[in-house]
Amino acid sequence: MRVADRISLKLQETFDPTRLEVVDESHLHAGHAGAPDGGQSHFHVVMRAAALDGLSRVAAHRRVNAALKEELAGPIHALSLDVAAR
Structure with a gap:
């Protein structure tokens, strides 16, 4: 995958x-x-989710990073986030 x-x-x-x-x-x-041959290392994510309602930007980023901890430990070299409740 x-x-x-x-x-x-x-x-x-x-x-x-x-x-x-x-x-x-x-x-x-x-x-x-840090950019391996074949790519799949640098990503930009835009997400809107009610689950982030009431969270600060830092707290929302921490939640996303926690959900992607395996990927951040391995193939992801850089991840930029644009996440919010709505």
Whole structure:
């Protein structure tokens, strides 16, 4: 399974978002330190989910990072987040 698909699946299961976009931006980082051949290492996530309601931006990012801890320990080198309750 592609890394972007794993990210989508985990976020869908954890947060049941009303909006979810996972964009593989690895091609923008080709040749940089930490950018492996074959990509699938740099991602941008846009998510809106009621499960994040009332959380600060830092707390919401921590929840997303916790949901993706396995991926962040392995194939993900960089993850940018645009997450909010709505």
